Amino acid sequence: MELNTWLEIVSVIFGILYLVLMVRENIWCWIFGILSSAITVYLYTHVTLYLEAVLNIYYILAGFYGWHYWLNHTVKDSSITPVVTWKVNHHVITIISCGLLSVLLGYVMDHYTDSERPYIDASLTIFSFVATYMEAKKVLSTWYYWFVLNLVSIGLQFDRGLYFFSALSVFYTVMCIYGYRRWKKTMLSQTSIDTSLDN
Template structure:
Protein backbone atom coordinates (compact mmCIF):
# COMPACT_ATOMS: atom_id res chain seq x y z
CA UNK A 1 0.00 0.00 0.00
CA UNK A 2 1.46 3.37 -0.98
CA UNK A 3 1.68 6.46 1.23
CA UNK A 4 -1.26 8.13 -0.54
CA UNK A 5 -3.63 5.26 0.31
CA UNK A 6 -2.41 5.25 3.92
CA UNK A 7 -3.01 9.01 4.19
CA UNK A 8 -6.41 8.59 2.55
CA UNK A 9 -7.38 5.96 5.17
CA UNK A 10 -6.15 8.15 8.05
CA UNK A 11 -7.99 11.16 6.60
CA UNK A 12 -11.17 9.14 6.16
CA UNK A 13 -10.95 7.85 9.75
CA UNK A 14 -10.54 11.38 11.11
CA UNK A 15 -13.42 12.54 8.90
CA UNK A 16 -15.70 9.82 10.25
CA UNK A 17 -14.82 10.73 13.84
CA UNK A 18 -15.50 14.38 13.02
CA UNK A 19 -18.95 13.59 11.66
CA UNK A 20 -19.94 11.30 14.51
CA UNK A 21 -18.86 13.90 17.06
CA UNK A 22 -20.54 16.85 15.34
CA UNK A 23 -23.81 14.93 15.18
CA UNK A 24 -23.51 14.45 18.95
CA UNK A 25 -22.76 18.19 19.27
CA UNK A 26 -19.38 17.38 20.84
CA UNK A 27 -16.84 20.20 20.54
CA UNK A 28 -13.99 17.71 19.98
CA UNK A 29 -15.38 17.20 16.47
CA UNK A 30 -13.40 20.25 15.39
CA UNK A 31 -10.04 18.68 16.23
CA UNK A 32 -10.73 15.65 14.03
CA UNK A 33 -12.14 17.88 11.31
CA UNK A 34 -8.96 19.94 11.28
CA UNK A 35 -6.77 16.82 11.08
CA UNK A 36 -8.89 15.27 8.32
CA UNK A 37 -8.79 18.49 6.32
CA UNK A 38 -5.02 18.91 6.62
CA UNK A 39 -4.45 15.42 5.21
CA UNK A 40 -7.03 16.01 2.50
CA UNK A 41 -5.39 19.25 1.34
CA UNK A 42 -2.21 17.35 0.60
CA UNK A 43 -4.00 14.51 -1.20
CA UNK A 44 -6.28 16.71 -3.28
CA UNK A 45 -3.35 18.71 -4.61
CA UNK A 46 -1.69 15.44 -5.58
CA UNK A 47 -4.87 14.32 -7.41
CA UNK A 48 -5.43 17.72 -9.12
CA UNK A 49 -8.60 18.65 -7.24
CA UNK A 50 -7.33 22.16 -6.63
CA UNK A 51 -10.53 23.82 -5.49
CA UNK A 52 -11.32 20.92 -3.20
CA UNK A 53 -7.82 21.35 -1.73
CA UNK A 54 -8.49 25.04 -1.20
CA UNK A 55 -11.84 24.20 0.32
CA UNK A 56 -10.19 21.83 2.79
CA UNK A 57 -7.75 24.56 3.76
CA UNK A 58 -10.84 26.66 4.50
CA UNK A 59 -12.18 23.73 6.55
CA UNK A 60 -9.08 23.96 8.73
CA UNK A 61 -9.81 27.65 9.38
CA UNK A 62 -13.52 26.93 9.84
CA UNK A 63 -12.63 24.19 12.33
CA UNK A 64 -10.73 26.72 14.41
CA UNK A 65 -13.65 29.16 14.11
CA UNK A 66 -16.20 26.44 15.01
CA UNK A 67 -14.21 25.41 18.05
CA UNK A 68 -14.02 29.04 19.27
CA UNK A 69 -17.69 29.76 18.47
CA UNK A 70 -18.94 26.62 20.20
CA UNK A 71 -16.71 27.37 23.21
CA UNK A 72 -18.10 30.87 23.61
CA UNK A 73 -21.81 30.33 22.85
CA UNK A 74 -22.99 27.71 25.29
CA UNK A 75 -26.43 27.50 26.87
CA UNK A 76 -27.35 26.16 30.30
CA UNK A 77 -26.71 22.59 29.03
CA UNK A 78 -23.16 23.64 28.05
CA UNK A 79 -23.99 23.28 24.34
CA UNK A 80 -24.19 25.83 21.59
CA UNK A 81 -27.89 26.19 20.65
CA UNK A 82 -29.09 25.01 17.25
CA UNK A 83 -30.66 27.78 15.12
CA UNK A 84 -32.14 27.96 11.63
CA UNK A 85 -32.35 30.38 8.70
CA UNK A 86 -35.40 31.90 7.06
CA UNK A 87 -36.19 30.86 3.44
CA UNK A 88 -35.01 34.21 2.02
CA UNK A 89 -31.49 33.49 3.31
CA UNK A 90 -31.46 30.19 1.43
CA UNK A 91 -32.66 31.81 -1.80
CA UNK A 92 -29.86 34.35 -1.57
CA UNK A 93 -27.30 31.58 -0.96
CA UNK A 94 -28.58 29.53 -3.91
CA UNK A 95 -28.58 32.49 -6.30
CA UNK A 96 -25.18 33.86 -5.28
CA UNK A 97 -23.68 30.37 -5.02
CA UNK A 98 -24.80 29.45 -8.53
CA UNK A 99 -23.33 32.62 -10.03
CA UNK A 100 -20.06 32.22 -8.15
CA UNK A 101 -19.86 28.52 -9.10
CA UNK A 102 -20.27 29.31 -12.79
CA UNK A 103 -17.67 32.07 -12.64
CA UNK A 104 -15.15 30.02 -10.69
CA UNK A 105 -15.77 27.00 -12.90
CA UNK A 106 -15.01 29.09 -15.98
CA UNK A 107 -11.77 30.38 -14.43
CA UNK A 108 -10.72 26.85 -13.49
CA UNK A 109 -11.62 25.57 -16.96
CA UNK A 110 -9.47 28.20 -18.65
CA UNK A 111 -6.49 28.26 -16.30
CA UNK A 112 -5.98 24.80 -14.78
CA UNK A 113 -5.88 21.18 -15.79
CA UNK A 114 -8.84 20.37 -13.53
CA UNK A 115 -10.82 17.58 -15.24
CA UNK A 116 -14.17 18.63 -13.69
CA UNK A 117 -13.89 22.39 -13.14
CA UNK A 118 -17.60 23.22 -12.82
CA UNK A 119 -18.43 20.35 -10.45
CA UNK A 120 -15.34 21.21 -8.40
CA UNK A 121 -16.37 24.88 -8.34
CA UNK A 122 -19.97 24.16 -7.31
CA UNK A 123 -18.91 21.84 -4.52
CA UNK A 124 -16.39 24.38 -3.31
CA UNK A 125 -18.67 27.41 -3.30
CA UNK A 126 -21.63 25.71 -1.64
CA UNK A 127 -19.40 23.92 0.86
CA UNK A 128 -18.12 27.28 2.08
CA UNK A 129 -21.65 28.23 3.05
CA UNK A 130 -22.57 24.83 4.49
CA UNK A 131 -19.42 24.85 6.64
CA UNK A 132 -20.20 28.32 7.96
CA UNK A 133 -23.74 27.15 8.76
CA UNK A 134 -22.34 24.09 10.53
CA UNK A 135 -19.99 26.17 12.66
CA UNK A 136 -22.95 28.39 13.62
CA UNK A 137 -25.13 25.30 14.25
CA UNK A 138 -27.76 26.13 11.63
CA UNK A 139 -30.12 23.15 11.35
CA UNK A 140 -30.64 23.36 7.58
CA UNK A 141 -26.93 22.88 6.94
CA UNK A 142 -27.73 19.17 6.80
CA UNK A 143 -29.80 19.67 3.60
CA UNK A 144 -26.84 21.30 1.89
CA UNK A 145 -24.45 18.59 3.05
CA UNK A 146 -26.76 15.81 1.86
CA UNK A 147 -26.61 17.14 -1.70
CA UNK A 148 -22.93 18.12 -1.59
CA UNK A 149 -21.83 14.75 -0.24
CA UNK A 150 -23.97 12.91 -2.78
CA UNK A 151 -22.26 14.76 -5.65
CA UNK A 152 -18.88 14.18 -4.02
CA UNK A 153 -19.39 10.42 -4.25
CA UNK A 154 -19.37 10.67 -8.03
CA UNK A 155 -16.41 13.10 -8.12
CA UNK A 156 -14.26 10.91 -5.90
CA UNK A 157 -15.02 7.81 -7.96
CA UNK A 158 -14.20 9.79 -11.10
CA UNK A 159 -10.77 10.67 -9.65
CA UNK A 160 -10.05 7.18 -8.31
CA UNK A 161 -10.28 8.21 -4.65
CA UNK A 162 -12.37 5.24 -3.58
CA UNK A 163 -11.91 5.58 0.17
CA UNK A 164 -13.05 9.20 -0.03
CA UNK A 165 -15.97 8.07 -2.20
CA UNK A 166 -16.94 5.60 0.53
CA UNK A 167 -16.58 8.36 3.12
CA UNK A 168 -18.86 10.58 1.04
CA UNK A 169 -21.47 7.80 0.91
CA UNK A 170 -21.21 7.52 4.70
CA UNK A 171 -21.48 11.31 5.06
CA UNK A 172 -24.52 11.41 2.78
CA UNK A 173 -26.48 8.93 4.87
CA UNK A 174 -25.25 10.38 8.15
CA UNK A 175 -26.68 13.76 7.13
CA UNK A 176 -30.09 12.26 7.84
CA UNK A 177 -28.96 11.21 11.32
CA UNK A 178 -27.33 14.62 11.88
CA UNK A 179 -30.48 16.45 10.87
CA UNK A 180 -32.67 14.33 13.15
CA UNK A 181 -30.32 14.77 16.13
CA UNK A 182 -29.97 18.52 15.67
CA UNK A 183 -33.73 18.80 15.10
CA UNK A 184 -34.28 17.22 18.53
CA UNK A 185 -31.98 19.82 20.08
CA UNK A 186 -33.64 22.63 18.14
CA UNK A 187 -37.13 21.50 19.18
CA UNK A 188 -36.15 21.05 22.84
CA UNK A 189 -34.77 24.61 22.92
CA UNK A 190 -38.05 26.11 21.71
CA UNK A 191 -40.26 24.17 24.13
Protein backbone atom coordinates (compact mmCIF):
# COMPACT_ATOMS: atom_id res chain seq x y z
CA MET A 1 0.00 0.00 0.00
CA GLU A 2 1.32 3.44 -0.95
CA LEU A 3 2.34 6.03 1.65
CA ASN A 4 -0.46 8.41 0.61
CA THR A 5 -3.05 5.68 1.17
CA TRP A 6 -1.69 5.02 4.66
CA LEU A 7 -1.75 8.73 5.40
CA GLU A 8 -5.33 8.93 4.17
CA ILE A 9 -6.33 6.07 6.50
CA VAL A 10 -4.62 7.71 9.50
CA SER A 11 -6.30 11.03 8.68
CA VAL A 12 -9.67 9.28 8.44
CA ILE A 13 -9.19 7.63 11.85
CA PHE A 14 -8.31 10.98 13.40
CA GLY A 15 -11.27 12.53 11.60
CA ILE A 16 -13.65 9.96 13.05
CA LEU A 17 -12.30 10.56 16.55
CA TYR A 18 -12.69 14.30 15.97
CA LEU A 19 -16.35 14.07 15.01
CA VAL A 20 -17.33 11.56 17.70
CA LEU A 21 -15.76 13.78 20.36
CA MET A 22 -17.27 16.91 18.76
CA VAL A 23 -20.76 15.42 18.95
CA ARG A 24 -20.11 14.49 22.58
CA GLU A 25 -18.92 18.08 23.22
CA ASN A 26 -15.52 16.86 24.37
CA ILE A 27 -12.80 19.51 24.02
CA TRP A 28 -10.23 16.90 22.92
CA CYS A 29 -12.00 16.78 19.55
CA TRP A 30 -9.94 19.79 18.47
CA ILE A 31 -6.62 17.95 18.88
CA PHE A 32 -7.67 15.12 16.57
CA GLY A 33 -9.13 17.64 14.14
CA ILE A 34 -5.81 19.49 13.97
CA LEU A 35 -3.87 16.26 13.34
CA SER A 36 -6.31 15.05 10.69
CA SER A 37 -6.24 18.40 8.88
CA ALA A 38 -2.44 18.56 8.90
CA ILE A 39 -2.25 15.26 7.00
CA THR A 40 -5.09 16.29 4.71
CA VAL A 41 -3.30 19.48 3.60
CA TYR A 42 -0.58 17.35 2.02
CA LEU A 43 -3.00 14.87 0.43
CA TYR A 44 -5.30 17.48 -1.13
CA THR A 45 -2.34 19.37 -2.57
CA HIS A 46 -1.17 16.11 -4.14
CA VAL A 47 -4.48 15.68 -6.02
CA THR A 48 -4.73 19.40 -7.03
CA LEU A 49 -7.66 20.29 -4.75
CA TYR A 50 -5.85 23.43 -3.72
CA LEU A 51 -8.73 25.23 -2.05
CA GLU A 52 -9.50 22.14 0.00
CA ALA A 53 -5.86 22.17 1.10
CA VAL A 54 -6.11 25.85 2.08
CA LEU A 55 -9.34 25.05 3.89
CA ASN A 56 -7.58 22.42 5.97
CA ILE A 57 -4.89 24.94 6.93
CA TYR A 58 -7.79 27.04 8.20
CA TYR A 59 -9.14 23.97 10.04
CA ILE A 60 -5.82 23.70 11.86
CA LEU A 61 -6.01 27.33 12.96
CA ALA A 62 -9.70 26.95 13.83
CA GLY A 63 -8.80 23.90 15.90
CA PHE A 64 -6.57 26.00 18.12
CA TYR A 65 -9.25 28.70 18.32
CA GLY A 66 -11.96 26.13 19.11
CA TRP A 67 -9.84 24.61 21.88
CA HIS A 68 -9.23 28.05 23.39
CA TYR A 69 -12.88 29.13 23.07
CA TRP A 70 -14.34 25.95 24.56
CA LEU A 71 -11.79 26.06 27.37
CA ASN A 72 -12.72 29.61 28.35
CA HIS A 73 -16.47 29.76 27.68
CA THR A 74 -18.09 27.08 29.79
CA VAL A 75 -21.44 26.98 31.55
CA LYS A 76 -21.14 27.86 35.24
CA ASP A 77 -20.26 24.78 37.34
CA SER A 78 -19.76 22.77 34.15
CA SER A 79 -17.00 21.92 31.68
CA ILE A 80 -19.33 22.30 28.68
CA THR A 81 -19.50 25.37 26.43
CA PRO A 82 -23.13 26.48 25.90
CA VAL A 83 -24.93 25.83 22.59
CA VAL A 84 -26.32 28.99 20.94
CA THR A 85 -28.54 29.86 17.96
CA TRP A 86 -28.43 32.39 15.11
CA LYS A 87 -31.38 34.46 13.89
CA VAL A 88 -32.80 33.72 10.42
CA ASN A 89 -31.57 37.01 8.92
CA HIS A 90 -28.04 36.14 10.02
CA HIS A 91 -28.28 32.90 8.02
CA VAL A 92 -29.71 34.67 4.98
CA ILE A 93 -26.86 37.18 4.93
CA THR A 94 -24.32 34.40 5.44
CA ILE A 95 -25.68 32.20 2.63
CA ILE A 96 -25.94 35.06 0.10
CA SER A 97 -22.45 36.36 0.94
CA CYS A 98 -20.89 32.90 0.78
CA GLY A 99 -22.69 32.18 -2.51
CA LEU A 100 -21.29 35.31 -4.15
CA LEU A 101 -17.79 34.67 -2.83
CA SER A 102 -17.98 31.07 -4.08
CA VAL A 103 -18.76 32.19 -7.63
CA LEU A 104 -15.95 34.75 -7.56
CA LEU A 105 -13.40 32.32 -6.15
CA GLY A 106 -14.56 29.57 -8.50
CA TYR A 107 -14.00 31.88 -11.47
CA VAL A 108 -10.47 32.68 -10.31
CA MET A 109 -9.66 28.99 -9.76
CA ASP A 110 -11.17 28.06 -13.13
CA HIS A 111 -9.10 30.60 -15.08
CA TYR A 112 -5.82 30.68 -13.17
CA THR A 113 -5.22 27.16 -11.78
CA ASP A 114 -5.48 23.54 -12.92
CA SER A 115 -8.21 22.78 -10.38
CA GLU A 116 -10.44 19.99 -11.71
CA ARG A 117 -13.65 21.13 -9.99
CA PRO A 118 -13.14 24.86 -9.34
CA TYR A 119 -16.69 25.95 -8.52
CA ILE A 120 -17.55 23.00 -6.29
CA ASP A 121 -14.15 23.30 -4.62
CA ALA A 122 -14.71 27.03 -4.08
CA SER A 123 -18.21 26.58 -2.66
CA LEU A 124 -17.11 23.88 -0.24
CA THR A 125 -14.21 26.03 0.88
CA ILE A 126 -16.15 29.25 1.47
CA PHE A 127 -19.11 27.63 3.24
CA SER A 128 -16.82 25.41 5.31
CA PHE A 129 -15.02 28.48 6.62
CA VAL A 130 -18.32 29.70 8.06
CA ALA A 131 -19.47 26.29 9.26
CA THR A 132 -16.19 25.77 11.13
CA TYR A 133 -16.53 29.17 12.81
CA MET A 134 -20.09 28.24 13.82
CA GLU A 135 -18.81 24.93 15.17
CA ALA A 136 -16.18 26.64 17.31
CA LYS A 137 -18.88 29.00 18.67
CA LYS A 138 -21.24 26.02 19.17
CA VAL A 139 -24.00 27.43 16.96
CA LEU A 140 -26.65 24.68 16.73
CA SER A 141 -27.38 25.15 13.02
CA THR A 142 -23.77 24.37 12.09
CA TRP A 143 -24.99 20.79 11.72
CA TYR A 144 -27.33 21.82 8.88
CA TYR A 145 -24.41 23.41 7.03
CA TRP A 146 -22.16 20.42 7.59
CA PHE A 147 -24.84 17.97 6.43
CA VAL A 148 -24.97 19.63 3.00
CA LEU A 149 -21.21 20.21 2.79
CA ASN A 150 -20.37 16.61 3.66
CA LEU A 151 -22.97 15.31 1.23
CA VAL A 152 -21.35 17.26 -1.62
CA SER A 153 -17.86 16.24 -0.48
CA ILE A 154 -18.69 12.55 -0.93
CA GLY A 155 -18.88 12.94 -4.71
CA LEU A 156 -15.95 15.32 -5.01
CA GLN A 157 -13.58 13.11 -3.04
CA PHE A 158 -14.68 9.97 -4.86
CA ASP A 159 -14.14 11.76 -8.17
CA ARG A 160 -10.54 12.56 -7.16
CA GLY A 161 -9.80 9.00 -6.03
CA LEU A 162 -9.84 9.78 -2.30
CA TYR A 163 -12.05 6.80 -1.46
CA PHE A 164 -11.34 6.69 2.26
CA PHE A 165 -12.07 10.41 2.57
CA SER A 166 -15.27 9.86 0.61
CA ALA A 167 -16.31 7.11 3.04
CA LEU A 168 -15.46 9.43 5.93
CA SER A 169 -17.76 12.07 4.45
CA VAL A 170 -20.58 9.51 4.36
CA PHE A 171 -19.97 8.90 8.08
CA TYR A 172 -19.83 12.66 8.73
CA THR A 173 -23.13 13.19 6.90
CA VAL A 174 -24.93 10.61 9.02
CA MET A 175 -23.31 11.88 12.23
CA CYS A 176 -24.60 15.40 11.52
CA ILE A 177 -28.09 14.16 12.37
CA TYR A 178 -26.92 12.71 15.69
CA GLY A 179 -24.79 15.78 16.40
CA TYR A 180 -27.74 18.12 15.90
CA ARG A 181 -29.97 16.07 18.19
CA ARG A 182 -27.32 15.88 20.91
CA TRP A 183 -26.51 19.61 20.83
CA LYS A 184 -30.23 20.42 20.75
CA LYS A 185 -30.69 18.34 23.90
CA THR A 186 -27.81 20.21 25.54
CA MET A 187 -29.34 23.56 24.56
CA LEU A 188 -32.73 22.60 26.01
CA SER A 189 -31.12 21.47 29.26
CA GLN A 190 -29.29 24.82 29.42
CA THR A 191 -32.60 26.62 28.98
CA SER A 192 -34.20 24.68 31.82
CA ILE A 193 -31.21 25.44 34.06
CA ASP A 194 -31.41 29.15 33.18
CA THR A 195 -35.16 29.15 33.89
CA SER A 196 -34.72 27.46 37.25
CA LEU A 197 -32.04 29.98 38.17
CA ASP A 198 -34.34 32.84 37.22
CA ASN A 199 -37.01 31.41 39.51
